[in-house]
Amino acid sequence: MQPGGQATYIFPFLAGTVGLDADSVFDIDDFQYMLYRPLYWFGTGVNPYLNPQVSLADTPVYHGHQVTIRLKSTNKWSNGEPVDADDVVFWMNMMAAMKDGVYYSTTGLPSDVTNVKAASKYVVTMDITSPKFSESWFTNNELSEITPMPMAWDRTASGPSNCVANVSDCTAVYDYLNSQATNVSTYGSSPLWGVVDGPWKTQSLNSQGKLVLKYNKSYSGPTTPGHITTFIEIPFTSEQAEYNVLQDPTGSQTIDVGYLPTVDAPVPPAGANVGSNPSSLSDYKLNVNYAWQLSYMPYNFRNDTGQAPIFDQLYFRQAFQSLVDQEGVISGPLHGYGKPTIGPVSDYPVTKYLSPQIANQGDQWTLSISRAETLLRDNGWSVNPNGTDTCIHAGTGAGECGAKIAAGTPLKFNLIYATGIDWMESAVRELSSNASLAGIQLSLTAESFGDVVGSAFGCDPGVSGSNCKWQLALWGSWTYQPDYLPTGDTLFQGGAPNNAGDYDTTQNNTLIQDTLDARTPAQFDKSMYTWQNYLAGQLPVVYQPDNATLVETINGLDIGPQNSAFTITPEDWHYLK
């Protein structure tokens, strides 16, 4: 496992995090999805595309506002029952009952559908209530959240229940399942959790996070000849601890697949995606994976420190982006294992969602301190390298600082960043140094990841006690899962819950809405490109380099291409003879 990550919670219900932080991305990718398959599987090669072969259902069919989901009749639970329409309705009903889960929103499932029903044993239909909707968006960002649940789970401590038919029964069922999920030591023996439709069953999970999985012999999905039969996940306390174990093949606990700290990777030759291994890892092969994510640092457009109007100015955002040395960070602390972020849609892996225009033009705002100085000087600022720039021409006309920026306003900002990731800390220090050269003073504050995220998503000027003092915040990346489509409604639309800095402009909102309303895939692609072509140049956030994950696999173990959603699939791994 990656340092700090471990399996903690087995119940694969995304709304199941009421008062519990344990249901993490590690649980979804490295535990739950291995036992309980989502209705639709995303990950085709390295791309985050719907994979019809692995999915439990055929690609959804849309007739007007009705969507039809046809489950494959070949899929079985390990107790012999079929994975059928009732299992999907069971999930939908529980979602309707548990409205305070983290993935529930008033605009998402199940609020945006009605008349959910099992039309036949293997067919589910539901009516989409939105007057306009994108089929691509609904499949990739709504239906993607569903994980069918077996009828064996439709019960409480006192016996069978009927959540599948009555939403009112679901809260009690959820409470029972959640309470059972708090007994970690019983995961391997529980008759509830032993009913799986995925390729793995839990043998044990101890309080230190060591997870042992056994291959589910009754798995009915696609199988790989010669696949492994036991899969053990070992937690690590630090990157260095995992690297030490990788380097010691005689240790009492050896690992066949592990993570290499970027700082320990030799820099690859120019133009090469993969370089050599450290000499101490000659028994291993180095694999380079990029997650389906976007790396950025939001400006806080709602900060109450008086500096927010500066962020509203496009010239300032252009100047500030010019101080970010993405290539320098990639070649420096990332040891060559990174890609620059060039717009609001991740450009690696290169997907069909990325605007060809943006892909062709690449990074338009490479490091240039002189460009930053010129932009500031041309817009009313006195530029004082290694000092502090101040606004000397207040006003809204040409050559003036902009609305609500008073004369004498200094370019001084606070920046909170997450500790514990070496390359990111180096990147922040380098940005601060570059900014200082252009007369912008950054006050850096290192905080835990949880604190930074808590602050960044905790600013709401309308709420008493809300902390809106932060101006720039860096914690890492946004991973597109289980909403796989990089539409702007998640991160960039005004009022979106994950729009940390609350970038909010009419034109951007309209263009995002166009993507959500685009009915056909062709219309969707066109509107996605139009939106990106506009927003990329608006620099709504500070684009940061995207780091790769370096995975070491012992020689002779073939793990194939890992999908960028990072859901691991050891059922596809096999040892070469």
Add this chain to the structure above:
Amino acid sequence: MTAFLARRALQAIAVVLLVTLIVFGLTWVGPAGAAAQVLGTGAHQEFLGAYLGWLGQVLQGNLGRSARLNESVGSLLAASLPRTLVLTGLSTLIALIVAIPVGLLQAVRRSSATDHVLRGITFLFYGMPPFVLGSVLVLFFAVDKHFFGAEGPQAPGIIGVVTDVRDLTLPVATLTLVTIAIFARYMRSSALDSLAQEYVEAARARGAGQRRVVLQHVLRNSLVPVVTLLGLSFPQIVGGALVVESLFNIQGMGWQIWQAAQNHDFAVTLGFTLVIAVAAAVGSLLADVAYAILDPRVRDVQA
């Protein structure tokens, strides 16, 4: 002596209660949800009622649940405490066995070549971060020579940890070397003070040999500040163990409390802090007892 012990025990209990009050108070005024996480459904009580309620739960052995790890704090303690106890206990014991004679030898041979060499070595380990020292040991003894394991024991329980000598050696050695340096420097300083005392001169005047003077008069009196340091150093040793635990993949007390603090896992933070506070108070109490045994004047004056 009994009154002395009773008074010290009451003081220890008061210290532990004060620590719990402070830590609980911090969760109360901390980020939203902290108190609720610790208290469960009782988050809307008044502070004192909530504190007493939590204390009552603690006295019944219920330290709450980790929201992050989906485990009871008790089970996390049961898993991590043996590792830290073995790691810190063994390293402290070995450190004392080595540091006391080293410090004594340095004092007796003050300003000699032996003193200078030993002082240089102890300074080296005193100033070396455990992370660097541990990494060097791993690279040489585990990665290069394969003499010992690169990570700490992973077996559950004290027996499993203690019997895994191959994996236990390097983390214990790392913590021991750092701790030796601390104790040896205190021992040297303390022994130098003792050597300058009149009773040492008197013993020598009475014809006592060097061996008898050092072992019978200097050693016993020099141990008093070292014992005091030992009693109070448990939290520091746990803190130092955090780095070693992180490097050697040991989910011990230090690492768990650090993770809990980083991730706002307040029940774990509170529960583990309580255990460390109790350990520190008990350590201090034992140090006082040892102090009284070593120096009868203490109990006579304070009784």
